[in-house]
Amino acid sequence: MHTMEDIIRRMSSQGLRITDQRKTLAKLFSETQGYLAPKEVYEYMGKSYAGLSFDTVYRNLRVMEELGVLEQVIFEDGGKFKLHCKEHDHHHHMICLQCGMTYPITYCPMEQTAVPEEFRVVKHKFEVFGYCKACDQEELAQGGQG
Template sequence: MTAQDIFDKLKEHGYKITPQRQEIIHLLAREKRHMTVEDIHNHIAARFPNLSVDTVYRNVGVLERLNMLDRTDFGDGKGRYKLVEREGHRHHLICLKCGFSEEVDFCPLDYIDQQSIREKNFAIERHNFEIFGYCARCGKKGDK
């Protein structure tokens, strides 16, 4: 999904394309990694010194509600966000050091016996699957 696709979808849903919103979207498009709201704020605060963390939270919330952001948690309770690259559900390999993530092109649920889950009287509504480790760049440094 390109920045222009996101701007078009925002307009479609009646949202204004503010300079701050543009900057958040361009940053996420450039970074190609999951970022916390605080990361996003820190990256753009110099350009927009009056921008509050609350404004970033609101913008991230809008983008997430419109299914333009993936949200994940690295196990520390902080939400991290990355622009959606394609429609449908996704799974990722995520570097614990730099936050770089890459989509995997399969769904692990396809390899699980779902009949045994249904027999337990459980209906799956959604699922998440992320593999956490170190990317080639961070893993080579040896300072995990």
């Protein structure tokens, strides 16, 4: 799912009404490689839609996540959204904290997790945060610790 048309088709096939605002959201996420904070999306949308509320933007992000169009990851500074991976198999991510580059983890750690009988898992998330090679070298060159 990369193009704006693919995103709109997915939303429509899931029964979501396609408004101009949702088309704009589809365009934004089709053109963005990394993660976007809700505030960034709100500021982008506000340029085209005067009087748009933050709640409306956030509600649309959540709906798009529920439909599998977007995925949300919780960073230290809050939740951010990005276009859902085009990979269909269940997987998790390693995420660069600097540039947002993501790498798939091809096996699921839940397979190695001992779940107590009295607990029923309904969903899970697993992300590993660090620095990609380019960002790590940049950090080291600036005197940081990698």
